[in-house]
Amino acid sequence: MKYAINRYLYLVDEQMLLELMDKPTHAITAEMRLIKRTMQMAGQFEGFKNEVTKEMKKQKSTG
Numbered sequence: 001m002k003y004a005i006n007r008y009l010y011l012v013d014e015q016m017l018l019e020l021m022d023k024p025t026h027a028i029t030a031e032m033r034l035i036k037r038t039m040q041m042a043g044q045f046e047g048f049k050n051e052v053t054k055e056m057k058k059q060k061s062t063g
Contacts, residue, residue, distance in 0.1 A: 005051045008035050
């Protein structure tokens with residue numbers, strides 16, 4: 001699950017960069033959806049969502 005959280009956060013960052021450069025982000029969005037779906041199927045989505053939110057807040061406060 002830790003890998004999925006880190007991968008998701010990495011993809012969020014990549015997507016933001018590409019959007020700033022006006023490049024398409026379809027592959028990234030698809031992978032993000034796949035990670036979310038996998039977590040949902042594994043029944044770990046709530047924990048995953050909470051961890052992602054916590055990490056994003058931490059990055060914003062330190063960034």
